[in-house]
Amino acid sequence: MTSTTPKVWFITGASRGFGRVWTEAALERGDKVAATARNVEALADLVAKYGSNVLTIQLDVTNEEQVRAAIDTAHAHFGRLDVVMNNAGYSLIATIEEASAEEVRALYETNIIGTTSVIKAALPKLRAQGAGHIVGISSGLGHFTIPFIGYYCSSKWAFEAIHECLAAEIKPFGINVTIVEPGAYATEFGSPESRKQACEMEVYNDLRKHVFHGLQSIKRGDPKATPNAIFAIVDSPNPPLRLFLGSQNLPRTREAYAARIALWEEWADVADAAQGN
Numbered sequence: 001m002t003s004t005t006p007k008v009w010f011i012t013g014a015s016r017g018f019g020r021v022w023t024e025a026a027l028e029r030g031d032k033v034a035a036t037a038r039n040v041e042a043l044a045d046l047v048a049k050y051g052s053n054v055l056t057i058q059l060d061v062t063n064e065e066q067v068r069a070a071i072d073t074a075h076a077h078f079g080r081l082d083v084v085m086n087n088a089g090y091s092l093i094a095t096i097e098e099a100s101a102e103e104v105r106a107l108y109e110t111n112i113i114g115t116t117s118v119i120k121a122a123l124p125k126l127r128a129q130g131a132g133h134i135v136g137i138s139s140g141l142g143h144f145t146i147p148f149i150g151y152y153c154s155s156k157w158a159f160e161a162i163h164e165c166l167a168a169e170i171k172p173f174g175i176n177v178t179i180v181e182p183g184a185y186a187t188e189f190g191s192p193e194s195r196k197q198a199c200e201m202e203v204y205n206d207l208r209k210h211v212f213h214g215l216q217s218i219k220r221g222d223p224k225a226t227p228n229a230i231f232a233i234v235d236s237p238n239p240p241l242r243l244f245l246g247s248q249n250l251p252r253t254r255e256a257y258a259a260r261i262a263l264w265e266e267w268a269d270v271a272d273a274a275q276g277n
Contacts, residue, residue, distance in 0.1 A: 007234065008078045009033045010071065012061055012118060013088030015042035017187040018137065018223060022085070025227035027053055034074030034081075036088075061088045061114030071121040083234050084122045085135040086115045091152040094198030103198055104151050111155040116162065126175045133176045133234055136163045140183050140249035144256040147211050148204075167241055178239050180230070183246035186220040221246045 009026050013019040015037035023035045023043075027050045035043050036059035043056040055077050059070045075081055089111045092103055119134060126132030141149070142156035160179060167177035200208070226245055233239040244250055264271070 007031045007082040008074075008080055009083045009085060010036070010074050010081050010118075010122065011085045011087055012036050012059060012114075015039055017087075018182065018185070018226065019085075019087040021187075021223045022087075022227060022230055023054075025230070029231070032078055034070070034078065036070055059088075061118060062109045064117045067114070067117040068121045071118070071125065075125050080129055081122060081125055081132060083133045083135060084118065084126070085137065086118050087137045088114060089137070089155075090196065091149055092196050092198065093148055094151065095148055095201070095204050096150050098198040098201050098204070099151055100198065103196065107151055107155055107196075108158075111152075112158050112162070115159065119166065123170065123175075126170075127173045130174045132174075133178065133239065134163075134166070134170075135178050135180060135230075135234065138163075138179045138181045140181050140244065140252060142179070142181055143249070143253045146215070148208060164241065176239050177241065178233050179242045180233075181242060181244050181249060182221075182226070183244070183248040184218045184220045185223050185226075185246065187223050218248075221248075 007026070009023075009031060011019055011023050011026075011033060014023045014033070014035035019035075019037075023033050023046065026033050027046065030053075032053045032055075034055045034057060035046060036057045037043055038058065038060050040056045040058045043054075046054045047056060055074060057070045057073060059066055061067055071081075090107070092099060092107045094103065115136065122132070122134070126134075136159060138159050139153075139156045141153045142160040145153040163177055163179045170177065229243065229245055233243055244253075
């Protein structure tokens with residue numbers, strides 16, 4: 001798939017997982033990419049293969065000053081930014097009781113504060129252009145939850161709300177927002193580099209075994225099947241606010257929302273009485 005006009009991308013977390021797949025796919029179709037990662041050495045082969053079409057930048061999204069510098073460098077190098085993709089993030093494996101406050105803060109520093117730092121740094125550039133597309137990589141877990149990754153799920157629920165509000169706030173400037181919500185895929189997301197694990201409490205061992213056994217049976221999608229979906233949204237003149245990736249999230253989300261609505265309706269009389277007038 002080839003776009004009529006090559007786009008300039010800024011991608012966080014480009015060294016592995018979806019970030020790596022989408023970086024390579026964009027370069028392969030002739031786009032230009034500012035590929036960022038904590039370890040830029042992992043991107044050296046892209047420079048060798050794609051030359052001046054790729055700019056590698058070392059970036060820790062929790063460092064706000066480094067974020068601003070990275071956006072400035074990418075914009076100055078390519079002259080514009082068409083797609084700003086927030087992909088950097090990780091998971092915390094823990095029950096709500098097990099995770100320490102420090103572990104939860106660190107998760108939010110990357111998944112939420114880091115994301116908003118990139119958005120804030122990019123917006124003045126995109127406003128000046130009068131165009132641009134912010135693509136945030138969320139998860140189906142922005143709509144439903146799984147025990148033992150509750151804090152990660154909570155970061156994606158926050159991620160969803162932030163981007164939904166952002167879309168309304170920046171639409172008058174000609175800037176689009178899309179939240180991409182992948183299901184389970186065979187990426188490195190479950191690797192030690194992409195997750196942290198809190199100290200386990202023995203009292204949760206039975207539930208832990210049950211949940212993890214269920215997770216192991218999930219059929220995982222092929223990450224290399226996803227680039228055309230990403231290109232479809234960034235090439236669209238009217239991109240969607242949300243896009244599921246894969247076939248598993250929509251049925252699970254329908255089920256989750258149906259259960260919520262049924263519960264709200266069951267308790268509607270109590271809720272209505274609390275209105276007071």
